[in-house]
Amino acid sequence: MAAVAPTAESRGAARPIVRRIFAACLVVVALPLCLGGAYLLFLGGSPYYVLAGLATLASGVLTWRGDRRGALLYAALLVVTVPWAIWEAGFDGWALAARLFAPAVLGLGFLLPGVSRGPSAERRPTFRTALRCAAALAVAALLGAMMHAIGPGELPDPLYQTGGPVAVPPPLPAAQIANAAPAGEWHNYGNDPAGSRFSELAQINAGNVKDLQVAWTIEAGTRPAKAVAWLQTTPLMVDDTLYLCTGANDVLAVDPETGRLRWRYEAGVDRAISSHMVCRGVAYYAVPNAAGPCAKRIFTNTSDARLIALDALTGRPCGGFGVGGAADLTAGMGAVKRGYYAVTSAPTIVRSKIILGGAVTDGQYWGEPSGVIRAFDAVTGKLAWAFDMGRPHEHGEPPAGQHYTEATPNSWAPMSADPALGLVYVPTGNATPDYYGAQRRPFDDAYSSSVIALDVDSGEVRWSFQTVHHDLWDYDVAAQPTLVDIRRANGVEHALLQPTKRGEIFLLDRATGRPLAPVEEKPVSQSGAAPGEHPAKTQPFSPGMPSFSGALWRERDMWGLTPLDQLWCRIQFRKLRYEGRMNLPGLDPSLTEPGFMGGIDWGGVSVDRDRDLMIVNSNRMGNVNRLVPRRQADAMGLSKASLRGESAGAVPQMGTPFAATATPFLSPLGAPCNEPPFGLISAVDLRTRRVVWSRPLGTAQDSGPRGLASMLPITMGVPNVGGSIVTRGGLVFIAATQERAIRAIDVRDGTLRWKARLPAGGQATPMTFWSPRSQRQFIVIAAGGHAYYGTKPGNYIVAFALPRQP
Secondary structure (H helix, E strand, O other): OOOOOOOHHHHHHHHHHHHHHHHHHHHHHHHHHHHHHHHHHHOOOOOHHHHHHHHHHHHHHHHHOOOOHHHHHHHHHHHHHHHHHHHHHOOOHHHHHHHHHHHHHHHHHHHOOOOOOEOOEOOOOOHHHHHHHHHHHHHHHHHHHHHHHHOOOOOOOHHHOOOOOOOOOOOOOOOOOOOOOOOOOEOOOOOOOOOOOEEOOOOOOOOOHHHOEEEEEEEOOOOOHHHOOEEOOOOEEEOOEEEEEOOOOOEEEEOOOOOOEEEEEOOOOOOOOOOOOEEOOOEEEEOOOOOOOOOEEEEEEOOOOEEEEEEOOOOOEOOOOOEOOEEEOOOOOOOOOOOOEEOOOOOEEEOOEEEEOEEEOOOOEOOOOOOOEEEEEOOOOOEEEEEOOOOOOOOOOOOOOOOOOOOOOOEOOOOEEEOOOOEEEEEOOOOOOOOOOOOOOHHHHHHOOEEEEEEOOOOOEEEEEEOOOOOOOOOOOOOOOEEEEEEEOOEEEEEEEEEOOOOOEEEEEOOOOOEOOOOEEEEOOOOOOOOOOOOOOEEEEOOOOOOOOOOOOOHHHEOOOOHHHHHHHHHHHHHOEOOOOOOOOOOOOEEEOOEOOEOOOOOOEEEEOOOOEEEEEEEOOOEEEEEEEHHHHHHOOOOOOOOOOHHHOEEOOEOOOEEEEEEEOEOOOOOEOEOOOOEEEEEEEOOOOEEEEEEEOOEEOOOOHHHOOOOEEEEOOOOEOOOEEEEOOOEEEEOOEOOOEEEEEEOOOOOEEEEEEOOOOOOOOOEEEEEOOOOEEEEEEEEOOOOOOOOOOOOEEEEEEOOOOO
C-alpha cells in the first residue's frame, strides 16, 4: 500500500503537542525562579530572579495559547539578561555561563516547528526580525559592559594587593641551601631537609618537555576499596633505587629505570582500623661508619602507630631497632582507642634522630590521644626526647601510671629541619575537638595551629609562632614549613615560609621566629559564639606577603551550573551568617572561607632556589559550619565517636556540650557555590614579595554535576590537593587537581608546556631523579585518587622520561 503523506491538518494537530510540552517546560522553570526569587528578594538579594521568573511564566502561558508574543517576551528577557550578567560578572566566561547558557539553550525551544506559530502569527519570522534581535543582543552586551565599568565593580583580590604581576627575577648562581644528597637523587620528602622541592636537574626543559612519555607504570598493591588506603606517596631515590610506601604502609623498593620490584615489605596493617590509612613518604638514613645489614635504612611510620626500620638493600626489618625492627608509638600514650592515632607524613631525620608527630581522628571526643612530638634514636629506636605541650620541660617518657597529656594539638603534616641551627620545625593542628574550644587549656591555646621550632638535641622549644588564635575552624597548619635563603642587596635573609589553610603565608626568621614580613593583629567578628566559648578578639594577618584567600564573597559571586542552582546558592549565602573572615561556629549556620581544605593544604609550596620564586597551589572554596546542642545531636545519632572523620559532614565532639556539622558549601548539583576558579597556581617573587603570575589550575574534564565527568577540557581552576616541584630546567611539575592529569608549567610566566593523563587522581607530590644507566631525567607521580575530591581511586606509580637516545 502506498504511503500517505501527512496532511496540513495532521501536522497542525501535532504541532500544538510540541508547543504545549515546551510551554510546560517554561512554566516548570519559571515557578522555582518566581518562588525562590521572591524569597531572595525578601532576604535583601537581587530582584532579577523573580522578574525573570515572572517573564518566563508569562512566556510559557502565551506559548501554551499559541500566542507569538510568548517568543518575543522571552527574547526580551534574554536581551535584558545580557547586560545584567555583564554588570554582575564582567566578561568572565564561567561566571557568564551560569547566567546565560541555560536560558539561551531553553530559548532554542522556540525554533522547534510550530512552537512560535499560532492563530496570531501565521507567517515565519523574517530575516529582518532576526537581524533586529541580533542587533538588540549586541546593544545589550555593550550596555552591560558600560554598566560593569561604572557599576559596583570588583572587590580587589588580595592576591594582587601587593602591586600586581611583576617580571620574573633572573636566576642567580650558587643557591644558599645546598642539598647534601648526590646530584640527581631525592633523599627527603621535600628533596632537601628544608622542604624546598627543588631539583638541580635540567635535562627536561621548556623546549623538550612536550616529548615526555610514559617510561613505566606499576601498581603498588591491591587497589583500595573506595580509596580507604590512599596512595599519596612521594618516592625517594637513593643509590639507584626508588623507595615508596602504599596507603596500607607496605614499603616497596623499585628499579628506577624499569619499575621492576626489587623487594616489598608487608606492614600487615588492618585496613579497617582507621580513616588515616595514608602514607605520604618514607625516610632514609645511613648509619655513620657502618657496614653490613641495616647500614642503610628505610623508615616508615604506620597508621597503626608503629615506627619500622628496614634494611635498604633487602627490605628485612632491622632487628636491633626497637623490638624486632619496630618501635611502639603508643608507648606512654595511655589508653589509645584502636584506629584513633596514626602517623601519615614521612618521618624527619636530622642529627641521627627520627622526629615525628601523629594524627588523630578529628572532632570525635574530648580526650583524644596526645599530640606529643617525639624523637627516636635512628640506630636503636630508643626514645631520645619528647615534647609534650602539657609538660613542655619534661622530655622523657612519663613515669609508670602516667601518660602524655591527652587532647593536645597534634602535628600530622610534614616537618622540615635546619641541621646547622639544630632546629626541627613542627607545624601543629588545633586541639580536639575542632569546633568547640571552651575546654581547652592554656598550653593548648599557646601551641595550636602554630609552627614550633624545637631543639633537635633536647626537644626544648626555641620559638613558636601562631597562625590562628584559639582555632575553631579546623585551620590546622597542614603545609610543611619551607626554609629559604632569600638574596637581597644587603645580604641573605634566612627565612621560613609557613603557608596556611587560611591562605595567609607568614615569612619568619627561622632562627628566632621573628616576622620578616609585617604581621598585623586584626579584629574579627565576635557574633554567634557558642555559650561558654571564649573566642580570640583578633587574628594574625600577613599583609607583607600575597594572600591566597581570595576576595571577600558577595551574593553576586555565587555560582551554579544553571540559574536555578545559582539562585539556590544565593539564597543560602543570604541565610548564612557571614561577616568576612573567621566567622565563629555557632548554633546558627555560618560560612567559613577558605574552608578546612584551604587555602593551602598539605601540598604546601615549592621554591625555585635559582630565582627565589615560591610556587603556590591553592583552593578557593567554603564550608558551612554549625554547632548542634548535645540533646539534638543525640537525636541525630551524633552521640558516638567513629572513625569516619569530618568528611562525613558531622562530628560528635563527645565530652562537650555540642556536636558540629562542617560541610562544603555546594549547590544541589554538587558544584561549589562560589564562582570559579576554585583552584589556582601562582608564583611569588620572594625578593619583592609580589605576585609574578597566577593561573587557574585544571580543566573541567573530570568534574561535573553530581560527580559526573563533563569531559570538557576547558580551563576552569578545579579543587586540588597535592604539591608541586620545581626544576633547574625552569619547570613546575604538578598533578593535584580533580582532573586526572600531571602538568609541566613554565616557571617564568605560568605557561602550560605539557600535560599527560593519569590512570587515577594524582593527589600526591611528584619527584624527579637522574638515571645514570640511560642518562635520562625521570618525573614520578603517585596516582591513587582521593575520596573527598571524588577523583578516581587507584594504586599506580607512573614515571615519565624523554625517549631514549639511539
